[in-house]
Amino acid sequence: MTDVAPVYSDRAESSDLPEGIEAEARFRALFTHAAVAMGICDITGQIIEVNQAMADMLGFTLDELRQRNVFSFAHPDDAPDTWTSFAMIARGERNHSRREKYFLRKDGSVVRTDMTTSLLRDALGRPQHMVSIMQDITEQHLLHAQLAHQARHDPLTGLPNRRLIFERMEELFADPDSGHRIGLCYIDLDGFKMVNDTLGHDVGDRLLVSVADRLREPVSRRGHLFGRMGGDEFIAIVADSSGTDELVTMADLLIDALHAPFPIEDNELTVSASVGIVERPIADTSIAELIKAADTTLRWAKSAGKRRRMLFDADRHASEIARYTIAATMPAALRRGEFSVEYQPLVRLSDRGVCGVEALVRWQHPQFGRLLPSRFIEVAEEIGLIGPLGLWVLSEACRQVSAWPSLFVSVNLAAQQIRDPTVVETTARILHDTGLDPARLHVELTESALMTDASENLAALAAMGVRVAIDDFGTGYSNLAYLCNLPVHTLKLAASFVESLGGTAVPHPDKVRVVATLIRLAHGLGLSATAEGVETSEQAERLLELGCDHAQGWLFGGAVLPSKVTERLGAQVAPLN
DSSP: OOOOGGGGOSOOOOTTSOHHHHHHHHHHHHHHHOSSEEEEEETTOBEEEEOHHHHHHHTOOHHHHHTOBGGGGOOTTSOTTHHHHHHHHHTTSOSEEEEEEEEEOTTSOEEEEEEEEEEEEOTTSOEEEEEEEEEEOHHHHHHHHHHHHHHHBOTTTOOBOHHHHHHHHHHHTTOTTSOOEEEEEEEEEESHHHHHHHHOHHHHHHHHHHHHHHHHHHHHTTTOEEEEEETTEEEEEEETOOOHHHHHHHHHHHHHHTOSOEEETTEEEOOEEEEEEEEEEGGGOOHHHHHHHHHHHHHHHHHHOSSOEEEOOHHHHHHHHHHHHHHHHHHHHHHHTOEEEEEEEEEETTTOOEEEEEEEEEEEETTTEEEOHHHHHHHHHHTTOHHHHHHHHHHHHHHHHTTOTTOEEEEEOOHHHHHOTTHHHHHHHHHHHHTOOGGGEEEEEEHHHHTSSOHHHHHHHHHHTOEEEEEEETSSOOOTHHHHHSOOOEEEEOHHHHGGGSSSSOOOHHHHHHHHHHHHHHHHTTOEEEEOOOOSHHHHHHHHHTTOOEEOBTTTBOOBOHHHHHHHHHHOOSOBO
16 A cells, blocks of 8 residues: 555645645645545555545544455445446546445444546556545435425425426336326315305415325225315326226215315315226326327216216217317307308198298308307307308398298207397398398297397397297297287197107197197297198198198208209299208
């Protein structure tokens, strides 16, 4: 072993000393009095010298440390390459390294250090000693760990927060080809906002803590991750799911866990939960898709009532997506002219002659193709577009039927349209612009639409000469008072009544009597009767026998383009198909 005494010689008391000796003195002073821990060992790892800072950090005396080899400070938490790196420095293959190193103190506690080790060579360049400088980063690491924990855990409940939940899910999705499945239970409390609003947020927070404790137990007991997504929403993640049955069982446990009341201050608070469930192979989904599906299913459970669980339904979700797409694209579609009007003939049963047409709107959607009104009229009402759309259909129908002098046109009006204070003025303007006789315009309304506050508008339309028909009569409110108080001209019998008159099945006597009664009712009030959904000659003959005036349905032709109506008017023969 090389003697290192000259490095620590006490001979450096004067600035008159030779330059090399003075440098050694300065190094000794720096080494001895440094605030950071320092130690020197030979290339075998035998400790030669340490300073007081290192002794204080590890709890040993200077002499105790000088008798040890650095290998005696090996720690199980050291990085695997720690001693490989040490050996490379000892052989002169590298000059320094920096890493985190754990040390066991004399009292058994652990110190975590940031350690830098450098190689000292002799005059010939051969490895001679190694100098290590160690900074105690134990408290720094603990603080970092504390901050990391706080960043990934909810401060109120202590549960994993949204960030940690997504990190764990990323770990599960790291190998999408693993063949594993995953399941989520997305939980939302029912009526929690009322607690905050009535009892205050302090009580609400305490309730959330108690709820979190109850919900965590059945999930954690099974080794699954449970966390708080925010607000009063929680999530349970079942990794390596065995199927939906496991998730349904979990959801039931979560719902049942909240059955007993929560004693908060002087209150016995009750709270329930709704749970959305989604379960699928990891290979078939993504984190974003999984969370979105769970959130969607939770919304279904909430809308169905309190204390419910629901499973994700791909068909229902696809239907909702399509409905959303229809709503989002409808305004632009109206501007681009994607809508068109087709016309279904209305015939006199006495001679099967076409006397009118019903205007039926169609939408040639760029994604979904040809859409019937059942796919978009309700959506138009929800998004407030039924007014502009209905106005366009009314205008188009009046313009078109003005070219067919022998026909009237029947146009459906929604409840929102007939309540519109401008409907009378707008209709009058359209009739004027198209030159159509008001008597040739029939507006159809459902019974529910008639029950709205629309009497003044209906009376004004009737006074103008427009005729009013009740669509699907007998399937709605069936309040006969409006037949006496409102200017109604025609009752249209719903197709469900016509089905009972024969065709593929033997006519039911009671249903036949109902149809006969409705026709007599219409005639008794001075109204005409029109049957919808006539598909067979037997139905048409029975309706004629019962005194029905007009009919429409596949027997006489479906809705067609205007050119087909023109052809039929010229021939007055085959159905319009």
